[in-house]
Amino acid sequence: MKYLDEYRDPALAKQLIAQIRKLNKGRKIRLMEVCGSHTVAIYKAGIRDLFPNIDLISGPGCPVCVTSTGDIDRVIKLTTMPDSILTTFGDMVKVPGSNSSLQQQISRGADVRLVYSSFDSLQIAKDNPNKRIIFLAVGFETTAPTIAATVLEAKKEGIENFYILCFHKLVPPAMKALLEGEQIHIDGFICPGHVSVIIGSKPYEFIPKEYKLPAVITGFESIDILQALLVILTRINENHPAVEIPYSRVVKPEGNPLAMKRMQEVFQPCEATWRGLGVIPDSGLKLRIKFMHYDAHQNYDLSVEEKPEPAGCECGNILKGIKRPTDCPLFKKICNPQHPVGPCMVSTEGSCAAAYKYS
Numbered sequence: 001m002k003y004l005d006e007y008r009d010p011a012l013a014k015q016l017i018a019q020i021r022k023l024n025k026g027r028k029i030r031l032m033e034v035c036g037s038h039t040v041a042i043y044k045a046g047i048r049d050l051f052p053n054i055d056l057i058s059g060p061g062c063p064v065c066v067t068s069t070g071d072i073d074r075v076i077k078l079t080t081m082p083d084s085i086l087t088t089f090g091d092m093v094k095v096p097g098s099n100s101s102l103q104q105q106i107s108r109g110a111d112v113r114l115v116y117s118s119f120d121s122l123q124i125a126k127d128n129p130n131k132r133i134i135f136l137a138v139g140f141e142t143t144a145p146t147i148a149a150t151v152l153e154a155k156k157e158g159i160e161n162f163y164i165l166c167f168h169k170l171v172p173p174a175m176k177a178l179l180e181g182e183q184i185h186i187d188g189f190i191c192p193g194h195v196s197v198i199i200g201s202k203p204y205e206f207i208p209k210e211y212k213l214p215a216v217i218t219g220f221e222s223i224d225i226l227q228a229l230l231v232i233l234t235r236i237n238e239n240h241p242a243v244e245i246p247y248s249r250v251v252k253p254e255g256n257p258l259a260m261k262r263m264q265e266v267f268q269p270c271e272a273t274w275r276g277l278g279v280i281p282d283s284g285l286k287l288r289i290k291f292m293h294y295d296a297h298q299n300y301d302l303s304v305e306e307k308p309e310p311a312g313c314e315c316g317n318i319l320k321g322i323k324r325p326t327d328c329p330l331f332k333k334i335c336n337p338q339h340p341v342g343p344c345m346v347s348t349e350g351s352c353a354a355a356y357k358y359s
């Protein structure tokens with residue numbers, strides 16, 4: 001298929017739905033998507049309601065949502081430092097920490113600036129030589145190469161007042177932690193599309209090899225999702241697990257080697273704390289020693305008292321796939337996109353926000 005319309009073709013969708021139903025007559029299966037954009041696409045197209053025997057659950061696929069309360073509190077603490085400007089993408093502003101959010105900090109006079117690109121922070125650093133500019137780096141493998149390029153550019157230009165507060169996370173280790181944790185039974189994965197553009201298919205090979213489960217990398221149109229379900233069901237029925245890429249129009253098995261090289265030049269894996277999943281080894285990124293000058297963790301005291309989730313909020317269990325947004329007693333009653341209690345309602349890619357909008 002060549003054109004976008006073809007990925008929304010109702011006749012093809014009907015055909016795929018019929019094929020999936022034919023293959024899925026037996027036991028109930030549970031599939032997890034680990035990508036906020038897939039979560040939104042599945043809710044938007046109403047795919048969850050099409051197949052009573054397929055339980056589609058969302059995992060830790062939204063980078064804003066998986067950022068822990070403690071890390072949000074560290075960001076809030078940074079905004080109280082003198083002569084500092086925090087730069088961030090807009091979706092982090094409303095995420096509540098234990099006592100405040102960036103939005104509240106802005107209303108209290110903190111210098112927090114929204115940027116469209118991490119490179120905008122470099123210009124702010126040049127325009128404010130007497131201040132320290134800290135960019136809040138949150139995201140998966142998709143955004144890390146651009147942040148790496150920003151650090152390389154800062155070094156090249158000799159910009160000394162620019163720092164990264166790095167909470168980047170890597171998706172495959174979180175998928176492994178979910179399988180190891182055994183808190184939830186999973187029969188197959190819909191792997192993240194955008195992340196896979198960068199990392200390719202190899203990092204998911206442990207899924208069929210060690211856990212005998214199929215994993216499919218797919219896109220974000222209805223036909224993409226339906227094709228992914230068909231591939232997974234075929235693999236399950238044939239008892240032949242593998243990683244497959246129906247999204248081959250965008251994702252290559254080797255990913256994007258240039259982006260990976262840039263990311264690995266600047267960052268190295270480290271343990272990271274995920275909301276709901278806790279500490280996972282080698283699931284985060286930190287700056288390599290030669291770029292330590294740019295590391296906000298090295299230049300500021302970011303210790304905070306670790307606090308639990310907001311009372312009643314089920315974000316942690318939703319990110320593990322154990323609960324759904326509608327299981328949360330606060331969903332739509334107290335918590336909504338205008339007044340979010342947890343991060344899954346803040347980000348447009350959060351499960352609660354998607355459920356609120358489309359279910």
Ligand code: SF4
Pocket residue numbers: 312313314315318325328329330331332335336340341342343344345346352
């Ligand atoms: S509905 Fe709100 S409070 Fe409940 S889990 Fe979602 S974000 Fe948290």
